[in-house]
Amino acid sequence: MKPYVKVALFVVLIIAVSGILYALILYNKKHPDTSKVKPDFIITAAALQKEFEDAEAAASAKYIKKILEVSGSVSSVTQADSNNVNISLKSGNDLSSVICTFATADPSKFKAGDEITIRGECSGFLMDVLLNNCAIVQKRK
Amino acid sequence: MKRFFLLFIFLIIVLSVNAQKYMTKNGYIGFFSHTSTEDIKGDNNQVAGILDISTGEMVFQALIKSFHFDRALMEEHFNENYMESDKFPKSIFKGKISDLSSVDFTKPGTYDVTVDGDLTIHDVTNKISAKGSIEVVNGGINASSKFKIVPEDYKIAIPGVVRDKIDKNLELTITMKYTPIAGK
Structure with a gap:
């Protein structure tokens, strides 16, 4: 495998993993803890x-x-x-x-x-x- | 204007003080839908309701934004994509106990009733009929009902990707604990 193919694959992998992580974080997002947040x-x-x-x-x-x-x-x-x-x-x-x-x-x-x-x-x-x-x-x- | 109208109606109700009218501002409406991936459940504990035991008339009002979900994202989607709560902030039911004679409001006990009326959700009004029960207790009246509605009847669009996963029916649970309007 050529080095640039490896790099490209690695980048794609990073993007995919962070995409999944981001989706999971969004999905599991909790309501703000109003006992701690600063009021508007x-x-x-x-x-x-x-x-x-x-x-x-x-x-x-x-x-x-x-x-x-x-x-x-x-x-x-x-x-x-x-x-x-x-x-x-x-x-x-x-x-x-x-x-x-x-x-x-x-x-x-x-x-x-x-x-x-x-x-x-x-x-x-x-x-x-x-x-x-x-x-x-x-x-x- | 609409709010003053409501306040006006409310004032009339309060001024015509007698023990015929009962109300609560802490009523509960919950909805539940089963999907293949997870259950969707929203709770609203800020439902306002008035019950007139002389005529059997019932009115419920709820703010869509008062529905609370465990997942913040679900609550956001519910408000923005499905209910469009910025455009249509309220949901209202106006109806009547159709078999009022089956309830003896002077005798504590539980009575089965049928309520018919107009339900407005997402700015669409449909006639509905639901079975429920009236419980006459010391110092108040409890009302509860569980029935199903179809979101499509209220022009609530469910995206194609999830349409097959969501049950066509949505189950609504209503629990009200009325107390006599002050003044007796």
């Missing part, structure tokens, strides 16, 4: 809810898929299904809140009235602002 926005639950209520389209464009660090007072803690817990944070509007879904049972120790800070990925606005993939940042007294 830091905001209170009341201000966030108000922004969506006043101008949903603009707020959607600004916040959806971004990591938000939201602080507020817990209005309810609900054991949702499939091992998820929802925490609602009070806003200025009694009919609407910020609902944060956690994939762990850990937040179930919180109760209404607790002041907490949560980091999560914004999914948008239904009747409330919805955050997914949430993590507790800290509990404030």
